[in-house]
Amino acid sequence: MHRAPETVTEVIRGPVEAMGYELVGVELFPRGGGLLLRVYIDREGGITLDDCTAVSHQLIGVLNVDDPIQASYELEVSSPGLDRPLFDRVHFDRFRGRRARVELRAPMDGRRRFKGILMGVEDDDLLLEDESGCRRIPLGQVAKARLEPEY
Secondary structure, three states, X not given: OOEOOHHHXXXXXXXXXHOOOEEEEEEEEEEOOEEEEEEEEEOOOOOOHHHHHHHHHHHHHHHHHHOXXXXXXXXXXXXXXXXXXXXXXXXXXXXXXXXXXXXXXEEEOOEEEEEEEEEEEEOOEEEEEEOOEEEEXXXXXXXXXXXXXXX
């Protein structure tokens, strides 16, 4: 996960929430010859293409005025989808009991990738139940995490 700087996220948060959406997270990463700014939004009942379009139009104006990114970028507004990305500790608690994939910044017990059941957050550790029991993973070591789709 290529989390956007907090300054960029905060510029985006106000307009998104004012429109009645939850800001799930913001990513900023290289793509092609520039950057991709991906904004994940959600709300009760889900997200439609019209929702993404409306938020995109609003954010274009805000980002042009505040100009928090000093390079050329493409804006993409998206729903979190079935394999929803998990950005914050509140997400790990909110989706307690769901299956997730977690990738670490550095290996732990010889591995960087884990799959298991989210058991929440305790102190600064993600609790993940996998085939070997309940693991304590420092939140600072989580590079990316996503829910596994349920069918």
